[in-house]
Amino acid sequence: MSFSIYDFTSLTQSVDQALKNSLSPTWALIIEMVIVGLIFLMFYALLGLFLVYAERKICAFIQNRLGPNRVGPLGLFQTIADLIKLLMKELIYIKQADKLLFNLAPFIVIIASFMAIAAIPFAKGLHAIDLNIGIFYIMAVSSLGVVGILLAGWSSNSKYSLIGAMRSGAQIISYELSVGLSLLSIVIFSGTMQISGIVESQADAWWIIKGHIPAIIAFLIFLIASTAETNRGPFDLAEAESELTAGFHTEYSGIKFAFFFLAEYMNMFIVAAIATTVFLGGWMPFHIPGLLSFNTVMDYIPPVVWFMGKTAFIIFIMMWFKWTFPRLRIDQLLKLEWKYLLPLNLINILVIAFVVLMGWYLH
Amino acid sequence: MEEVIKDIIIKENEDYIINMGPQHPSTHGVLRFEVCLVGETVKYLIPHCGYIHRGIEKMCEKDTYQQIIHLTDRMDYLSAHINNEAVCLCVENALQVQVPERVVYIRTILSELSRIASHQLWWAAFGMDMGALTTFFYGLRDREKILDIFEESFGSRLLHSFNTPGGLMHDIHPNFQNGIKEFIKYFRKKLPEYDQLLTNNVIFKERSIGLGVLSKEDAISFGITGPSGRASGFACDIRKRFPYSAYDKVQFNEILFNEGDTFHRYKARIEEMKESMNILEQLVDNIPAGDYTAKLKPIIKLPVGEYYQRVEAARGELGVYIISDGNKNPLRVKFRTPNFSNLFIMNKLAAGSKIADLVAISGSLDLVIPDIDR
Numbered sequence: 001m002s003f004s005i006y007d008f009t010s011l012t013q014s015v016d017q018a019l020k021n022s023l024s025p026t027w028a029l030i031i032e033m034v035i036v037g038l039i040f041l042m043f044y045a046l047l048g049l050f051l052v053y054a055e056r057k058i059c060a061f062i063q064n065r066l067g068p069n070r071v072g073p074l075g076l077f078q079t080i081a082d083l084i085k086l087l088m089k090e091l092i093y094i095k096q097a098d099k100l101l102f103n104l105a106p107f108i109v110i111i112a113s114f115m116a117i118a119a120i121p122f123a124k125g126l127h128a129i130d131l132n133i134g135i136f137y138i139m140a141v142s143s144l145g146v147v148g149i150l151l152a153g154w155s156s157n158s159k160y161s162l163i164g165a166m167r168s169g170a171q172i173i174s175y176e177l178s179v180g181l182s183l184l185s186i187v188i189f190s191g192t193m194q195i196s197g198i199v200e201s202q203a204d205a206w207w208i209i210k211g212h213i214p215a216i217i218a219f220l221i222f223l224i225a226s227t228a229e230t231n232r233g234p235f236d237l238a239e240a241e242s243e244l245t246a247g248f249h250t251e252y253s254g255i256k257f258a259f260f261f262l263a264e265y266m267n268m269f270i271v272a273a274i275a276t277t278v279f280l281g282g283w284m285p286f287h288i289p290g291l292l293s294f295n296t297v298m299d300y301i302p303p304v305v306w307f308m309g310k311t312a313f314i315i316f317i318m319m320w321f322k323w324t325f326p327r328l329r330i331d332q333l334l335k336l337e338w339k340y341l342l343p344l345n346l347i348n349i350l351v352i353a354f355v356v357l358m359g360w361y362l363h
Numbered sequence: 364m365e366e367v368i369k370d371i372i373i374k375e376n377e378d379y380i381i382n383m384g385p386q387h388p389s390t391h392g393v394l395r396f397e398v399c400l401v402g403e404t405v406k407y408l409i410p411h412c413g414y415i416h417r418g419i420e421k422m423c424e425k426d427t428y429q430q431i432i433h434l435t436d437r438m439d440y441l442s443a444h445i446n447n448e449a450v451c452l453c454v455e456n457a458l459q460v461q462v463p464e465r466v467v468y469i470r471t472i473l474s475e476l477s478r479i480a481s482h483q484l485w486w487a488a489f490g491m492d493m494g495a496l497t498t499f500f501y502g503l504r505d506r507e508k509i510l511d512i513f514e515e516s517f518g519s520r521l522l523h524s525f526n527t528p529g530g531l532m533h534d535i536h537p538n539f540q541n542g543i544k545e546f547i548k549y550f551r552k553k554l555p556e557y558d559q560l561l562t563n564n565v566i567f568k569e570r571s572i573g574l575g576v577l578s579k580e581d582a583i584s585f586g587i588t589g590p591s592g593r594a595s596g597f598a599c600d601i602r603k604r605f606p607y608s609a610y611d612k613v614q615f616n617e618i619l620f621n622e623g624d625t626f627h628r629y630k631a632r633i634e635e636m637k638e639s640m641n642i643l644e645q646l647v648d649n650i651p652a653g654d655y656t657a658k659l660k661p662i663i664k665l666p667v668g669e670y671y672q673r674v675e676a677a678r679g680e681l682g683v684y685i686i687s688d689g690n691k692n693p694l695r696v697k698f699r700t701p702n703f704s705n706l707f708i709m710n711k712l713a714a715g716s717k718i719a720d721l722v723a724i725s726g727s728l729d730l731v732i733p734d735i736d737r
Contacts, residue, residue, distance in 0.1 A: 059496075059497075062497055063496075063497050063499075063500035063501075064500050064501070064504055065500060159379070159381045160381070163381075163400075163403070163718070167403075233494060233496075234494065234566060236494070237719075240494070240719070241388055241494075242388050242389045242491055242492045242493075242494060242722050243389060243718050243719050243722050244718070245387060245388060322496075323496060323497050324495070324497055324560065325494075325495060325564065325566055326490065326493035326494045326495040326561070326564060326566050326567045326570065327493060327494025327495075327566075327719070328566055328569075328570070329570055329717055329719040329720065330403050330717060330719065331403075331717065332566075332569055332570070
């Protein structure tokens, strides 16, 4: 294959082999974990800074503004300045708050998103873990975040926080179903739950093209449901600035607030990355069957660029949602899920099973 | 009698009370709603005002009539000119002064500009209440054009205190008419954007149609005036019913709807902006030449008696009631401000709906807190 120049498998395997040759297997594993963890931590921080900056710029363009443009070139260092500000701010402790849970909650939220990012393949051979039930793992892990949000709302000893947390609970648990079912539809197509397998199955064309109408429906449902699952506008009921001041993180300040803030952006990245991996071919380049020269040119664009480009596109769509739509009401939010998305999804899965059975898709 | 008893709120000890305000993003100022919740649903709601009470009415008693005007700016600060005009008209009526035609026309133009500016800001903030954050910048972008016109002519953007009993402080800027014509041309093009961004949005329609229905009877008995009242079919436009200034010389429609829900309160204001632009178009080219003020004595003393003047402010009927004992200060001044009446319908409209609806309803009534407290 022509994109083997961008294959990271040999690199990672040689590092693994070198470590195993010089150390006992246990120590090799521990050192590998530390290295991968550090790389992800760096990636996480950089991505968080970049996403905050991107959101500010995009929302500024939507709103006829310039956005940050004073600190550094094009305002690039604005988020860093804000981060330093958040780090230095006083942490306010609330009387009669449940101290342990109050302090634990931001970590649970951020750990959940940290765990989910581990299963995402950025290029061939460039992922931390490749479980044979990868999709299942991502769904299981990403839904842990709601525990953190509920704890934050409960332990804050504030009514606004509690209402926000309860809303968030109802919302995330509902929309989890749609997210799961729409991912399941591609699992039916590709016949595997392993994420690398799903990506490999899209080498000739992406599932959104191969699976035509049912795949597009599944993709749209995933886009809506995942926006809701990340608590972003128009589904930002858990925060609902104009109603609940700041929802579940009303009482948080300083770096703990920054954790929630960062986790929101990381969750956005994760769902965008999952959508990319499952529907838009992951790191696979765009191919048109038959056009050999075109396909070769596409192959020379590094897979990381493909992956990040597609993810950025979906993130842009999600930001576009947030800055143009009004917020839904809680009963409308639940109605949308239980009365429209879920039945549609269930029917869609039946249709997909039928399509796969009859072979009515590109393969 | 039964009707009355139904409106009385009975508090219980185990009620889940949550205070919205005095520092809360949705109240647009220092107003406090004591909200009792059952889950997400509002059981009852008690508005507490007074956090920004400055005693303007009492302060008026020691001020001369020229000074009073500057205090009224601080009531409904988003359409300050209309408050000024109300006091001026009241004093002029009391003195039986005939102000020059030029003044009458300019005042009417300024009223309509203030009304548009106020509605633009309301639209901006209402979108924020509904969770659409972009509306705020679109609304303020267009309002800026009006404030620029104000700044050019009066040197001040928001509280210009340009009126004085008998006329205006000074003459308008030569570019005044041109500026307005340009603004009308500009805003005619931009108003459809409001519809594209918010009015036609599915989520917005779902949330606002049929929400917080105010019946015509309630509108009358609670004294809900302005666009909020007219959305319920209560024909209360002072400009039409009791014309003042130049409103009897222009053709315009009174915007009336019968539905009385949040969406039509919204719609009434959008339509009113269009009507205001029609009025401006009719007036802007016809400003007569002449003095910008009538000759009055430097110290104004109103004859003994009671005087009342009502005008149509951006949010409803504004009444100015002056009792004079013949001195240079009024004996007693009372302002009938529209927001004070409009506020107390909140419990009736919001009880039984969700928290998000409460915010939407209070946004659709367009409350300005300094106008409530005075």
